[in-house]
Amino acid sequence: xxxxxxxxxxxxxxxxxxxxxxxxxxxxxxxxxxxxxxxxxxxxxxxxxxxxxxxxxxxxxxxxxxxxxxxxxxxxxxxxxxxxxxxxxxxxxxxxxxxxxxxxxxxxxx
Amino acid sequence: xxxxxxxxxxxxxxxxxxxxxxxxxxxxxxxxxxxxxxxxxxxxxxxxxxxxxxxxxxxxxxxxxxxxxxxxxxxxxxxxxxxxxxxxxxxxxxxxxxxxxxxxxxxxxxxxxxxx
Numbered sequence: 525x526x527x528x529x530x531x532x533x534x535x536x537x538x539x540x541x542x543x544x545x546x547x548x549x550x551x552x553x554x555x556x557x558x559x560x561x562x563x564x565x566x567x568x569x570x571x572x573x574x575x576x577x578x579x580x581x582x583x584x585x586x587x588x589x590x591x592x593x594x595x596x597x598x599x600x601x602x603x604x605x606x607x608x609x610x611x612x613x614x615x616x617x618x619x620x621x622x623x624x625x626x627x628x629x630x631x632x633x634x
Numbered sequence: 635x636x637x638x639x640x641x642x643x644x645x646x647x648x649x650x651x652x653x654x655x656x657x658x659x660x661x662x663x664x665x666x667x668x669x670x671x672x673x674x675x676x677x678x679x680x681x682x683x684x685x686x687x688x689x690x691x692x693x694x695x696x697x698x699x700x701x702x703x704x705x706x707x708x709x710x711x712x713x714x715x716x717x718x719x720x721x722x723x724x725x726x727x728x729x730x731x732x733x734x735x736x737x738x739x740x741x742x743x744x745x746x747x748x749x750x
Contacts, residue, residue, distance in 0.1 A: 528676070558738065567638075567725060568677070568741040613676055621667055621690065622739060624676030 530625035547614030638742035659728030
């Protein structure tokens with residue numbers, strides 16, 4: 525059974541810092557990996573999707589990497605802003621459509 | 635264009651009652667998914683539809699939970715004899731094609747269910 529773990533559970537950084545969120549998964553037989561953002565009381569917004577054959581994806585200040593063989597992904601956020609404060613969820617698609625981690629709650633302090 | 639919509643946004647019910655939660659996917663999306671998110675947890679998969687049929691219902695916790703998508707568009711998640719442990723946010727998502735493909739899933743805002 526696929527399990528997804530995200531570290532750290534919570535993170536607080538001053539505005540302008542670069543930061544890395546980590547995601548690990550136990551079964552490397554995946555189709556893709558997605559990073560989502562969730563604001564309090566809201567649904568999920570897809571940030572990046574990495575296919576199993578890809579190593580990384582970039583969108584603006586966000587860069588996600590995937591090392592399928594070791595079961596790891598990282599989400600790099602450059603020059604963080606207070607508006608980046610949210611919970612970031614990692615999810616992998618395999619035999620089950622999406623298996624999620626518990627998320628990392630990010631606070632960017634102005 | 636319009637995203638995934640879910641109604642109601644909030645539902646409060648009493649233990650033992652029956653509830654229905656509705657999801658309107660993005661127009662043209664053939665795949666539709668239901669997830670459940672408890673406080674402090676990531677969403678957990680319940681069921682997904684490819685067209686009108688349930689392609690995978692392995693995440694439904696028990697036979698009190700049932701979902702339909704009769705015309706391949708709108709879906710309804712039905713919960714019978716609700717229990718306090720059913721309290722959670724129920725999320726719906728849709729994608730262009732199959733849940734096992736490479737497509738991005740787009741999520742609705744969720745329905746917060748509270749069972750008293």
